[in-house]
Amino acid sequence: xxxAELQAQGRGxxxxxxxxxxxxxxxxxxxxxxxxxxxxxxAWITAAIMGQVLFDxxxxxxxxxxxxxxxxxxxGIWEGWIRRGFGGAEAPVLxxxxxxxxxxxxxxxxxxxxxxxxIISFFFAGMAAMAIRVELLTPDSTSWWMSEIHYNxxxxxxxxxxxxxxxxxxxxxxxxxxxxPLMLGxxxxxxxxxxxxxxxxVPPAVVATFMSPLVGGFQxxxxxxxxLAQNSGTGIILYGLAxxxxxxxxxxxxxxxxxxMVYMRARGMSLGRVPIFIWGLCAAAILxxxxxxxxxxxxMMDMSDLVLGTHFYxxxxxxxxxxxDQFWWLFHPEVYVFVLPAFAVWLEILSAASSRPLFGRNWAxxxxxxxxxxxxxxxxxxxxxAVSPARFPIFMTLTETVSVPTGFVxxxxxxxxxxxxxxINAAVLLVLMGMINFLVGGLTGIFNADVxxxxxxxxxxxxxxxxHYTMLGTVIFTWLAALYWWFPKVTGRMINEFWxxxxxxxxFIFFNCTFFPFFIMGIEGMNRRVAxxxxxxxxxxxxxxxxxxxxxxxxxxxxxxLFFSWRNGKxxxxxxxxxKTLEWHTASPTPYKVFPExxxxxxxxxxxxxxxxxxDPVAWDKTxxxxxx
Amino acid sequence: xxxxxxxxxxxxxxxxxRAKRGAFVFFMLFNFILFAAFLMERWMYGGYGHxxxxxxxxxxxxxxxxxxxxxxxxxxxxxxxxxxxxxGATGNLALLMLAPILLIVGTVYSWTELPIGSPFxxxxxxxxxxxVLQFALxxxxxxxxxxxxxxxxxxxxxxxxxxYNVTSYWLMLAVLWVGFFLDYYVA
Amino acid sequence: xxxxGTVTVLVSAVVCAAVVFGAxxxxxxxxxxxxxxxxxxxxxxxxxxxxxxxxxxxxxxWHVGEKVSLTIxxxxxxxxxxxHQFSLGRGLETRNNGFPGxxxxxxxxxxxxxxxxxxxxxxxxxxxxxxxxxxxxxxFHFTFVVPNKPGKxxxxxxxxxxxxxxxxxxxxxxxxxxxxx
Numbered sequence: 002x003x004x005a006e007l008q009a010q011g012r013g014x015x016x017x018x019x020x021x022x023x024x025x026x027x028x029x030x031x032x033x034x035x036x037x038x039x040x041x042x043x044a045w046i047t048a049a050i051m052g053q054v055l056f057d058x059x060x061x062x063x064x065x066x067x068x069x070x071x072x073x074x075x076x077g078i079w080e081g082w083i084r085r086g087f088g089g090a091e092a093p094v095l096x097x098x099x100x101x102x103x104x105x106x107x108x109x110x111x112x113x114x115x116x117x118x119x120i121i122s123f124f125f126a127g128m129a130a131m132a133i134r135v136e137l138l139t140p141d142s143t144s145w146w147m148s149e150i151h152y153n154x155x156x157x158x159x160x161x162x163x164x165x166x167x168x169x170x171x172x173x174x175x176x177x178x179x180x181x182p183l184m185l186g187x188x189x190x191x192x193x194x195x196x197x198x199x200x201x202x203v204p205p206a207v208v209a210t211f212m213s214p215l216v217g218g219f220q221x222x223x224x225x226x227x228x229l230a231q232n233s234g235t236g237i238i239l240y241g242l243a244x245x246x247x248x249x250x251x252x253x254x255x256x257x258x259x260x261x262m263v264y265m266r267a268r269g270m271s272l273g274r275v276p277i278f279i280w281g282l283c284a285a286a287i288l289x290x291x292x293x294x295x296x297x298x299x300x301m302m303d304m305s306d307l308v309l310g311t312h313f314y315x316x317x318x319x320x321x322x323x324x325x326d327q328f329w330w331l332f333h334p335e336v337y338v339f340v341l342p343a344f345a346v347w348l349e350i351l352s353a354a355s356s357r358p359l360f361g362r363n364w365a366x367x368x369x370x371x372x373x374x375x376x377x378x379x380x381x382x383x384x385x386x387a388v389s390p391a392r393f394p395i396f397m398t399l400t401e402t403v404s405v406p407t408g409f410v411x412x413x414x415x416x417x418x419x420x421x422x423x424x425i426n427a428a429v430l431l432v433l434m435g436m437i438n439f440l441v442g443g444l445t446g447i448f449n450a451d452v453x454x455x456x457x458x459x460x461x462x463x464x465x466x467x468x469h470y471t472m473l474g475t476v477i478f479t480w481l482a483a484l485y486w487w488f489p490k491v492t493g494r495m496i497n498e499f500w501x502x503x504x505x506x507x508x509f510i511f512f513n514c515t516f517f518p519f520f521i522m523g524i525e526g527m528n529r530r531v532a533x534x535x536x537x538x539x540x541x542x543x544x545x546x547x548x549x550x551x552x553x554x555x556x557x558x559x560x561x562x563l564f565f566s567w568r569n570g571k572x573x574x575x576x577x578x579x580x581k582t583l584e585w586h587t588a589s590p591t592p593y594k595v596f597p598e599x600x601x602x603x604x605x606x607x608x609x610x611x612x613x614x615x616x617d618p619v620a621w622d623k624t625x626x627x628x629x630x
Numbered sequence: 631x632x633x634x635x636x637x638x639x640x641x642x643x644x645x646x647x648r649a650k651r652g653a654f655v656f657f658m659l660f661n662f663i664l665f666a667a668f669l670m671e672r673w674m675y676g677g678y679g680h681x682x683x684x685x686x687x688x689x690x691x692x693x694x695x696x697x698x699x700x701x702x703x704x705x706x707x708x709x710x711x712x713x714x715x716x717x718g719a720t721g722n723l724a725l726l727m728l729a730p731i732l733l734i735v736g737t738v739y740s741w742t743e744l745p746i747g748s749p750f751x752x753x754x755x756x757x758x759x760x761x762v763l764q765f766a767l768x769x770x771x772x773x774x775x776x777x778x779x780x781x782x783x784x785x786x787x788x789x790x791x792x793x794y795n796v797t798s799y800w801l802m803l804a805v806l807w808v809g810f811f812l813d814y815y816v817a
Numbered sequence: 818x819x820x821x822g823t824v825t826v827l828v829s830a831v832v833c834a835a836v837v838f839g840a841x842x843x844x845x846x847x848x849x850x851x852x853x854x855x856x857x858x859x860x861x862x863x864x865x866x867x868x869x870x871x872x873x874x875x876x877x878x879w880h881v882g883e884k885v886s887l888t889i890x891x892x893x894x895x896x897x898x899x900x901h902q903f904s905l906g907r908g909l910e911t912r913n914n915g916f917p918g919x920x921x922x923x924x925x926x927x928x929x930x931x932x933x934x935x936x937x938x939x940x941x942x943x944x945x946x947x948x949x950x951x952x953x954x955x956x957f958h959f960t961f962v963v964p965n966k967p968g969k970x971x972x973x974x975x976x977x978x979x980x981x982x983x984x985x986x987x988x989x990x991x992x993x994x995x996x997x998x
Contacts, residue, residue, distance in 0.1 A: 088781030141918035260653020294664035311752030
């Protein structure tokens with residue numbers, strides 16, 4: 002049966018359209034209220050029992066756990082999962098607009114919720130960045146704006162939120178959870194309820210981090226290094242718990258990614274035919290699964306130092322440097338969790354946009370998995386200045402190894418475009434800009450990895466520039482590209498190309514005006530994480546700050562573009578980019594039941610064959626037909 | 631209001647039993663590495679010496695016996711499941727639930743023995759907290775499987791992968807606890 | 818179904834408001850010392866809690882000639898807890914640290930307790946440049962008669978090169994003329 006014919010079929014009992022009414026939001030309102038009840042009740046009880054105040058460590062710890070429980074219970078997890086798990090009554094899941102506002106096992110609803118919440122989180126963390134840049138307009142710490150202590154809290158919140166609630170999930174969750182089942186040709190992931198839970202863990206952690214100044218904030222930045230962590234305000238408890246919660250949420254997704262990819266591919270989808278984006282997700286998921294545990298133990302030990310009176314990192318018998326090991330064990334590989342799926346998005350988009358097979362596909366996959374292999378070794382460069390000189394060459398070599406597999410991926414992207422006829426739209430433009438930014442970020446990384454240079458550059462704005470090029474310049478550019486590229490899939494409408502391209506140039510220009518000066522500041526000796534700097538650095542800081550305000554204001558353009566295109570954009574054709582992967586073989590916007598009951602896709606050809614007269618890679622067959630295993 | 635079945639093997643929860651059991655291994659892998667990290671931290675943070683004399687080895691040995699018995703019981707439960715005897719397996723679950731509960735009691739009791747501020751006591755107690763948390767969750771999961779087997783046997787029969795996964799998880803915890811015993815009490 | 822949802826939301830909102838309000842009120846009135854202090858047998862008792870990095874309360878009102886009893890408690894939340902100081906005076910003394918416009922806070926130019934007899938453990942004597950520094954968990958108690966130094970006086974903690982003070986660990990005392998005078 003041809004794809005077009007199949008798409009025209011109805012979806013049985015599921016209503017595709019149900020109008021929105023305010024009662025649908027009640028589960029989310031209820032969850033919020035129960036979250037606050039849980040926090041204050043638990044904190045109050047703990048404080049009353051222990052003779053403490055609400056902003057002491059133990060009440061904050063138990064308050065957070067109570068708040069998390071209240072929020073998750075309010076989400077509808079009781080009816081949707083727990084009650085039936087204990088043999089109680091079965092509650093049907095809602096398939097209309099309702100599912101976006103409550104606990105839902107539908108991976109598409111979960112991914113959509115991720116996108117919306119990522120935007121909210123990005124907005125507030127971006128406002129924190131603007132606050133930082135306002136402070137840096139003058140060399141002293143301006144009393145009218147914020148004190149040094151508030152500056153420290155602000156960059157800590159900005160860093161933690163941008164990393165763990167924005168770049169860690171924008172592509173993996175927002176695009177990944179949506180496309181994972183679709184690209185593999187199944188209707189849902191392997192543990193749909195677990196994936197549904199993963200989103201509900203994100204908002205409480207984000208709210209807790211943004212509200213941490215109310216209990217004293219934290220001064221450590223997103224590292225949380227002891228012993229500063231123990232001396233810098235009770236907000237560090239919320240920092241630790243929020244980081245652990247966000248990691249848990251990532252890990253729940255990671256298990257679904259690997260499980261779905263290994264066990265649930267459509268018939269005929271050999272590993273050689275799995276889309277490269279799924280390989281990118283898989284690489285990220287492997288990293289999370291095997292490296293997150295050591296960092297969890299670090300966070301738990303830090304919490305117990307603060308609340309239970311242990312001395313892992315503090316006191317005469319403590320080893321504060323041990324925390325660094327446990328922290329970077331995951332959080333260096335974590336940057337590859339952010340960036341590998343972004344690479345994979347490049348390859349997916351470039352291949353379709355230039356109508357050419359992926360160049361060196363197997364090498365690209367080897368590159369993605371090769372980064373996984375060396376990821377944890379690379380993390381040692383975070384202690385360059387803390388180890389004996391005898392270890393310098395070892396650390397340097399290990400760190401520079403990562404450029405080899407990364408190079409495979411980059412060359413695959415270049416080779417795919419080479420000699421092709423690239424159709425440039427806003428998404429492709431953003432991918433190309435992301436590649437240029439990554440080139441700058443990657444090349445400056447070599448200086449960080451190089452011992453003689455690093456001893457000079459570490460802890461300066463050079464490093465800040467380097468990771469903003471790889472995170473904001475690569476991941477966020479690619480996120481916007483992915484949003485534009487799969488927007489017709491999710492909403493059935495096209496984005497406004499003019500404003501998409503306009504913003505791409507705006508973003509690219511002001512991004513570079515903001516962050517390229519960071520390299521110069523770093524060489525000139527500007528320390529990172531310090532609210533004050535020497536007056537000779539003021540002109541370049543002012544240039545960077547003013548650029549950053551324009552950069553930040555520019556994000557209103559894609560926000561408005563996405564919103565208005567969603568409401569009244571041009572209706573999208575079935576396959577606007579002439580891509581061949583499986584997600585474009587279903588109707589847009591994706592119906593609740595991705596394809597009609599009783600039919601399954603069968604993969605009969607590779608997806609990236611764009612040559613004249615190449616066969617349709619997907620055929621449709623009756624469910625159960627041809628099952629042999 | 632449009633609704634859809636929330637049951638396993640309904641259209642929107644299409645994973646096969648093989649997929650559910652296979653993918654659960656990745657979840658267990660994650661938790662296994664977490665515990666392995668804690669077991670290593672006994673040496674990193676607890677010092678290289680023997681366990682302090684104040685540690686109640688008798689209590690530990692008693693808990694070890696419970697763990698070993700529970701492993702036998704779990705293997706028997708799995709055999710019954712494999713043979714299709716779901717009722718028998720459900721009956722075993724009621725007994726199996728005792729194991730995590732007894733272990734929680736034993737672990738909580740053992741916290742009083744060593745000062746938490748000492749290097750060994752700190753990592754011992756924190757490890758215990760993590761075990762207690764996992765024991766409690768597993769006990770709830772076993773209870774859930776047991777109740778589902780009693781209250782909704784038809785559904786439980788369709789969702790046998792749940793019991794498989796719960797017992798797998800318990801086996802992993804039991805093996806890890808044996809490792810914990812060797813690491814903290816014996817070494 | 819929708820009606821049930823509305824009731825749940827409304828009840829939750831009421832409970833939420835009650836719990837938040839109750840917890841905050843409890844903290845203000847029970848768990849933390851109040852700004853007003855307590856009058857017992859003609860002695861005005863104040864308790865000052867020192868946290869990282871703030872005082873509770875941050876404002877007190879004394880009257881000239883009034884007998885005041887101060888209890889200072891260090892309730893530092895850090896692990897291990899850190900030391901804090903209570904120093905009362907006026908006129909901030911600063912020192913340049915090399916960064917322009919970033920002077921460090923060092924102490925007060927005029928100490929409030931100059932020539933003021935202070936009673937500690939039954940011993941009464943004036944102590945030059947009197948201030949109280951406490952380790953975490955410690956408590957210190959002293960009494961004195963408010964001298965005739967009306968106006969606004971500030972207190973702060975100048976430990977760790979004045980960073981505690983600059984981070985907001987400060988408060989002020991308003992001294993009014995004698996009551997009934």
